[in-house]
Amino acid sequence: MFSERYRSHHDAEHRLGAALGSRSAPAPWEEVEKKLKAPPEGKPRGVYIHVPHCDRICTFCNLNRRDRKNADLDAYTGYIIEEIKTFGAYPYIRDQPFEVVYFGGGTPTVLNLKQLGRILRALRDHLPLKPDCEITLESTQHNLPPARAAALGSEGVTRFSIGIQTFSDRGRKILGRTYGGKRAVDELAALRAAFSGVLGIDLIYSYPEQTLEEAAFDAETCAALGVDSASFYSLMIQGSSALAQSIEAGELTFHRDIDFDRERHHLIYRALRNAGFSLLELSKLARPNRDAYRYIHIRYENGDLLPLGSGAGGNLAGFPIFSMAPGRRFVSAPNPEYEKYYRILGLLQFGRYDAAEIARYLGAGAEARIREKIAEYLDRGFLETGEDGSCRLSSEGIFWGNNIAVDMLQAVIPARMVETVGLRS
Numbered sequence: 395m396f397s398e399r400y401r402s403h404h405d406a407e408h409r410l411g412a413a414l415g416s417r418s419a420p421a422p423w424e425e426v427e428k429k430l431k432a433p434p435e436g437k438p439r440g441v442y443i444h445v446p447h448c449d450r451i452c453t454f455c456n457l458n459r460r461d462r463k464n465a466d467l468d469a470y471t472g473y474i475i476e477e478i479k480t481f482g483a484y485p486y487i488r489d490q491p492f493e494v495v496y497f498g499g500g501t502p503t504v505l506n507l508k509q510l511g512r513i514l515r516a517l518r519d520h521l522p523l524k525p526d527c528e529i530t531l532e533s534t535q536h537n538l539p540p541a542r543a544a545a546l547g548s549e550g551v552t553r554f555s556i557g558i559q560t561f562s563d564r565g566r567k568i569l570g571r572t573y574g575g576k577r578a579v580d581e582l583a584a585l586r587a588a589f590s591g592v593l594g595i596d597l598i599y600s601y602p603e604q605t606l607e608e609a610a611f612d613a614e615t616c617a618a619l620g621v622d623s624a625s626f627y628s629l630m631i632q633g634s635s636a637l638a639q640s641i642e643a644g645e646l647t648f649h650r651d652i653d654f655d656r657e658r659h660h661l662i663y664r665a666l667r668n669a670g671f672s673l674l675e676l677s678k679l680a681r682p683n684r685d686a687y688r689y690i691h692i693r694y695e696n697g698d699l700l701p702l703g704s705g706a707g708g709n710l711a712g713f714p715i716f717s718m719a720p721g722r723r724f725v726s727a728p729n730p731e732y733e734k735y736y737r738i739l740g741l742l743q744f745g746r747y748d749a750a751e752i753a754r755y756l757g758a759g760a761e762a763r764i765r766e767k768i769a770e771y772l773d774r775g776f777l778e779t780g781e782d783g784s785c786r787l788s789s790e791g792i793f794w795g796n797n798i799a800v801d802m803l804q805a806v807i808p809a810r811m812v813e814t815v816g817l818r819s
């Protein structure tokens with residue numbers, strides 16, 4: 395049914411953006427400021443803080459990051475704190491509690507304990523954080539020794555997301571990770587012992603010549619070490635990454651077809667399911683009641699996400715905002731059509747296909763078409779019916795989850811709106 399696999403929600407978002415025209419018609423900052431001076435709108439809300447620095451650049455990475463060499467991290471900390479104070483003075487920000495803070499990167503933990511502590515205190519002093527606010531830090535292992543994780547836990551951090559990628563020595567070398575496999579296992583075990591909050595890890599599968607044994611070892615180790623959730627992504631070869639260049643130069647052979655990808659996906663998915671994990675979103679499994687991951691819900695529900703730091707993307711009162719540097723932000727005009735379909739895309743990331751729920755964003759007239767598509771996905775084995783009658787993606791459906799979401803959007807977006815570059819599976 396699909397000739398190419400969309401490996402992440404970014405692929406699906408890209409298709410959606412192309413289909414509905416640009417999402418980024420610029421808007422003046424004054425428009426946002428007008429909203430910030432008004433009362434809040436009651437949307438779910440969080441803060442996203444971007445720390446773009448890394449002390450080692452991984453071979454596969456094409457994220458918004460840069461080498462920390464020569465970076466003035468004290469100055470960067472000061473910039474974030476000033477941003478917190480500036481936004482915290484607006485009624486829109488001040489008058490409704492925040493339920494989530496997410497530090498992404500780059501590597502937020504290149505900031506030292508003192509710098510992170512200053513930011514965490516500024517957040518509490520100047521923003522209305524809920525008492526049970528979910529506070530996540532992304533990190534690499536070598537930037538987060540156990541004692542540091544425990545100290546950050548005492549400062550209010552509730553959740554760490556650790557980029558492991560693989561426990562295989564060979565795989566780690568290909569991906570440019572810092573430790574060997576054994577050290578990665580030992581450090582993660584020590585981290586688990588030191589930190590009682592939510593511990594999530596990222597795994598990458600289908601890297602060059604990854605064996606099934608290597609994939610199984612990654613899943614089994616993750617389960618055995620007591621982590622709470624695991625994101626697992628098929629390796630994406632990004633245009634300008636060092637890995638892409640090595641493949642291009644013939645230094646590394648990489649032949650991956652759909653069967654190679656599927657075999658590793660299913661193996662990891664099933665191993666984690668057998669260990670008691672269940673689907674949290676298309677590329678993430680979690681132990682029951684351990685990782686609510688509220689941040690992702692706010693993003694997919696078009697909530698308010700206050701973007702702080704260089705390279706932070708967010709959304710306030712419907713305005714997409716990209717923060718570039720002190721005093722420099724790119725603002726887009728709200729696009730209600732995009733938001734509506736993005737909301738459906740977000741809903742489908744959780745693997746549940748409920749015609750009435752999807753139709754809620756489109757009007758009852760769309761429900762018959764949605765039911766037809768759901769029947770088709772059941773027929774193809776992408777969906778399974780649970781004992782309660784609900785339809786959920788099967789393992790094959792999860793593998794193709796972003797393609798299926800795009801296919802569903804294609805079925806419900808009126809043809810007149812779909813441009814020639816639009817939704818084609």
Ligand code: SF4
Nearest residue numbers: 448451452455459500
């Ligand atoms: S994968 Fe993470 S640690 Fe590695 S370069 Fe990218 S942002 Fe930095």
